[in-house]
Amino acid sequence: MFEWLFRGMKKSLKNTRTKNPAAYGSRSQTESRETSSELDQNNTVLKEIFDHCDVLVVHEFSLGNIDSIRSMLVYLGPLVDQDMLQKNLMGSLLNVNEVPKNNISDWLISRIIPSGEARKENIWERIANDIAAGMVALFINGENFVILLPVMEDLKRQISQPVTETTARGSQSAFNEDIRTNIALLQKRLPTTRLALKNFKIGELSKTEISMIYLKGYVKQELLEEIEERLNRIKIDGIPESGYLEEFIQDNPWSVFSAIDSTERPDRLAGHILEGHVGLLINNTPFALILPMTLVSQIQSPEDYSNRYWFSSFIRLLRWGALLFSALLPSFYISVISYHQELIPLPLLLSIAVSRERIPFPGFLEALIMELTFEILREAGVRIPKSFGQTISIVGAIVIGQAAVMAGLVSPIMVIVVALTAIASYTIPSSSLANSVRILRFPFMIAAAFMGLFGMIVGVSIISYHLCSLRSFGVPYLSPLAPLSYGDLKDTLIRAPAWKMNLRPRLVGGLEPQRQHKNLKPGPSDNRTKIIQRRIRGK
Amino acid sequence: MLDNGRISSIQLSMLLFMTEAPTAILFPPSIIAEQAGPDAWISVLVPISLYGFIVALICIALARRYPKQVFTEYLPDIVGWLPGKLLALVYTLVFIHIASFILAECSLFIRTAFLRETPSLPVVMIILIAVVYGVFLGIEVIARHNELVFPLFILSMFLLIVLVANNIDLNNLRPVLAKGFIPVLSGSYQTAIFRGEIFILLMLFPYLNQKTEAHKSVMTVMIMMMIFATTIIFVTIGVFGPLVTSQLTFPYYSLARYISLAKILEQMELYLVIFWMAGIIVKLAIFLHSACIAAASTFNFRNYRMTIIPIAIISTVVCEALYSTNYLNFINFFKNIWPLYGLSFELIVPGIVLLVAIIRRKGLTSSAQTKS
Numbered sequence: 058m059f060e061w062l063f064r065g066m067k068k069s070l071k072n073t074r075t076k077n078p079a080a081y082g083s084r085s086q087t088e089s090r091e092t093s094s095e096l097d098q099n100n101t102v103l104k105e106i107f108d109h110c111d112v113l114v115v116h117e118f119s120l121g122n123i124d125s126i127r128s129m130l131v132y133l134g135p136l137v138d139q140d141m142l143q144k145n146l147m148g149s150l151l152n153v154n155e156v157p158k159n160n161i162s163d164w165l166i167s168r169i170i171p172s173g174e175a176r177k178e179n180i181w182e183r184i185a186n187d188i189a190a191g192m193v194a195l196f197i198n199g200e201n202f203v204i205l206l207p208v209m210e211d212l213k214r215q216i217s218q219p220v221t222e223t224t225a226r227g228s229q230s231a232f233n234e235d236i237r238t239n240i241a242l243l244q245k246r247l248p249t250t251r252l253a254l255k256n257f258k259i260g261e262l263s264k265t266e267i268s269m270i271y272l273k274g275y276v277k278q279e280l281l282e283e284i285e286e287r288l289n290r291i292k293i294d295g296i297p298e299s300g301y302l303e304e305f306i307q308d309n310p311w312s313v314f315s316a317i318d319s320t321e322r323p324d325r326l327a328g329h330i331l332e333g334h335v336g337l338l339i340n341n342t343p344f345a346l347i348l349p350m351t352l353v354s355q356i357q358s359p360e361d362y363s364n365r366y367w368f369s370s371f372i373r374l375l376r377w378g379a380l381l382f383s384a385l386l387p388s389f390y391i392s393v394i395s396y397h398q399e400l401i402p403l404p405l406l407l408s409i410a411v412s413r414e415r416i417p418f419p420g421f422l423e424a425l426i427m428e429l430t431f432e433i434l435r436e437a438g439v440r441i442p443k444s445f446g447q448t449i450s451i452v453g454a455i456v457i458g459q460a461a462v463m464a465g466l467v468s469p470i471m472v473i474v475v476a477l478t479a480i481a482s483y484t485i486p487s488s489s490l491a492n493s494v495r496i497l498r499f500p501f502m503i504a505a506a507f508m509g510l511f512g513m514i515v516g517v518s519i520i521s522y523h524l525c526s527l528r529s530f531g532v533p534y535l536s537p538l539a540p541l542s543y544g545d546l547k548d549t550l551i552r553a554p555a556w557k558m559n560l561r562p563r564l565v566g567g568l569e570p571q572r573q574h575k576n577l578k579p580g581p582s583d584n585r586t587k588i589i590q591r592r593i594r595g596k
Numbered sequence: 597m598l599d600n601g602r603i604s605s606i607q608l609s610m611l612l613f614m615t616e617a618p619t620a621i622l623f624p625p626s627i628i629a630e631q632a633g634p635d636a637w638i639s640v641l642v643p644i645s646l647y648g649f650i651v652a653l654i655c656i657a658l659a660r661r662y663p664k665q666v667f668t669e670y671l672p673d674i675v676g677w678l679p680g681k682l683l684a685l686v687y688t689l690v691f692i693h694i695a696s697f698i699l700a701e702c703s704l705f706i707r708t709a710f711l712r713e714t715p716s717l718p719v720v721m722i723i724l725i726a727v728v729y730g731v732f733l734g735i736e737v738i739a740r741h742n743e744l745v746f747p748l749f750i751l752s753m754f755l756l757i758v759l760v761a762n763n764i765d766l767n768n769l770r771p772v773l774a775k776g777f778i779p780v781l782s783g784s785y786q787t788a789i790f791r792g793e794i795f796i797l798l799m800l801f802p803y804l805n806q807k808t809e810a811h812k813s814v815m816t817v818m819i820m821m822m823i824f825a826t827t828i829i830f831v832t833i834g835v836f837g838p839l840v841t842s843q844l845t846f847p848y849y850s851l852a853r854y855i856s857l858a859k860i861l862e863q864m865e866l867y868l869v870i871f872w873m874a875g876i877i878v879k880l881a882i883f884l885h886s887a888c889i890a891a892a893s894t895f896n897f898r899n900y901r902m903t904i905i906p907i908a909i910i911s912t913v914v915c916e917a918l919y920s921t922n923y924l925n926f927i928n929f930f931k932n933i934w935p936l937y938g939l940s941f942e943l944i945v946p947g948i949v950l951l952v953a954i955i956r957r958k959g960l961t962s963s964a965q966t967k968s
Contacts, residue, residue, distance in 0.1 A: 510870060511722070518877045522726070523729075526734075535744075540604065
């Protein structure tokens, strides 16, 4: 009906978009050329390419003691492991006595250079990129090819404990910034040939390495193709962090909820990969992405599986309650205070009325002030240097809690509500879900201020409709709950005993449904029961 | 098909239950109690359920002839282009009318339970925000949302019945059939139409992904409704007696207010009404969705979503102008017009259309249906 209205807008948008397609990573003409066999000519090209780069080291030497050939090693000083370079590479290169007449580079790779990853290259663009990435280039006079070999400095930190996803029981190692370490951590947990690793490089300038990890045959081919297509579609200058990538490959770009989850725990990622999810490891960040992701998975914590299932089920239910609490408690308080006083038992109502007597603000404003104050405190808590950490707890507890009540700005019960809400939101294992809920609290509060409980129900219905419409790579976001699949309910609101969960989630791991054998419930084996029965009969 | 959503037979059952249950417990109990007295539960159990089954069977028989189209799409094929289109237009209006009628019920109830001083218009408009959003997202999303609402709704009703059960006085239900079957029938006449709302199946059938399970899922719904409605009216009359029940505006709400357990669990009615509200939002969404699909298919629109806003506005206006400001008009419509009106659009018109389809051999024959 209104298409004519948008048509013009779309056109003008298109025009602005396509004006400058290569602006994000322009490259010069020289780089697509090939290397020449003249060392001096190569040297000038190098100088041209690395014009502004003062850390470029050009180390000229002569190869071979008899009939020596002029050669040079080119690398970026800070990126290269000097020790290894001097001892191993230079040592073996300078020990060469006789050099064959032709095919020097092949001979060097196969006989002299102590590295399995050395290769030949003759395109300037690739050579320059590899030097920029920390490889060492060996130019030889009279050779068309350049030998590239990795002698990179190990710039990674130790494997440490997870910072954001801590558990009391379970693995205590977390991913770090180095993608190779992360892959190793994962491969250690799943040492199988079925573990597939597919590498991508995204970012015209940052060339961020991304590894797609999944179990071969457990993930639908269409899903893999879809992920690859979405990854290859990204044309960007650089990927700073996994959250950035997340926004580019999401199904629901406008939604508050993120249908992709991130984790820094290798055991969590390995668990999800075993279920049939796909993991994306991104270089330079300890956070890996898991997809497709469902709300139910975001409520699960790896610890649920290491604790006894009765306790885990209890904690699960508690967590679902906390999820509702952190989204709805302030708005419930507002609607009860402003509209439905009859819901409060009389003695409590009296004490609330007394405590609110001095408060100049209506319930909504009071709640809004306290919630915003708390959000500021929380944000400050994240930013503040650790040595000032004490300050914030004193300011938070005394100034904002105690003094605000004493000064008559807020009622004590409001402080309780805010504190409870805040604590509740920390029980959600997934930080992206916790953040979504944190934001949603405010619209709910507004709805409650206007229409009380009725407004809240309408708000909750809207959010529920929204959640039901979300998909994550073809899997409905609320999946075992809506659409309902009975078999998968064992691991949602509660956690069934491990020997009961024989099947993978249907929508994610449907290709290989069987996770474990049936009848794994521990107990006397058939053989033993027979023996026992025989004994009893004998007696 | 205008909405390419797909729903499973369980989702269809839940949807159909939700189109019936929320309003079936709102006004009907007092109307039935007025006519049938202590035998109201027999009236719900036998004649009303019978009517429901007949409507459901006719609708399934008709819908299975055109498994990939909604009612308003295949009407022109059965009865000819012009009469078909006219009838489709009439049905569009009927759906809009029913939607606005539900809105009026809902607004009246909310203003009794939640917001006693709020005028009707803002209530109607705010509830429509949620409903319109649901309709915009399509039938599949409504069905999934309903999968979350349905268990909570059932749970709230179960709680209600359990918590007032100690107040049931079986003497209120005696004597059984003292005046014969006539009062039972006259009580069912006015409220059977609520059970007949299952005729919305005509607009939902094509989304069902396994057509062979239609009978099973619809019959499940009818049996569930039979049990559910009978229990509710049984409990209501058991607690209040037929005379008081017939005087109550919202017997369900009064029942919820009656909950008092050891002086701790009091004022439970709002918590229970919350789930009723969630249910009515689903019900409204289903009717509004059907109205939009009907309008779009009647006027050959390619996208039903552009009819949502106009239809939402129309139903708001109808609701405001006719019912929510004029309670007498509302009750009058309810007691005198709605039975005949509903009967004709739920039973008679689909029945005649089915007959015509059988005589003119339109759509799939029964042998072709079993194959597909």
